[in-house]
Amino acid sequence: MIEFERSQRQRKIEPTKRRCHRCHGQGRCACHACGGTGKVVTSRDVMKGPEMGRCTACFGNKTRRCPNCGGEGFVT
Ligand SMILES: [Zn+2]
Numbered sequence: 001m002i003e004f005e006r007s008q009r010q011r012k013i014e015p016t017k018r019r020c021h022r023c024h025g026q027g028r029c030a031c032h033a034c035g036g037t038g039k040v041v042t043s044r045d046v047m048k049g050p051e052m053g054r055c056t057a058c059f060g061n062k063t064r065r066c067p068n069c070g071g072e073g074f075v076t
């Protein structure tokens with residue numbers, strides 16, 4: 001009886017990985033610094049208008065590693 005209970009408990013402890021709700025299992029999510037464009041306004045010139053440069057937060061990749069799952073795409 002005791003052995004039976006132990007095996008049941010072990011089955012429950014077994015970690016179940018669930019898909020990350022934030023990145024939907026992608027492991028990456030859109031960069032918030034540039035809004036997923038990869039570019040940010042680096043300077044505004046009254047004459048020339050806003051100057052766009054590569055986003056320093058995502059390095060122009062448009063996406064960043066998901067902070068919720070750490071890039072795994074799954075959370076335990
Ligand atoms: Zn960015």
Ligand SMILES: [Zn+2]
Pocket residue numbers: 020021022023024025026027028066067068069070071072073074
């Ligand atoms: Zn995630």
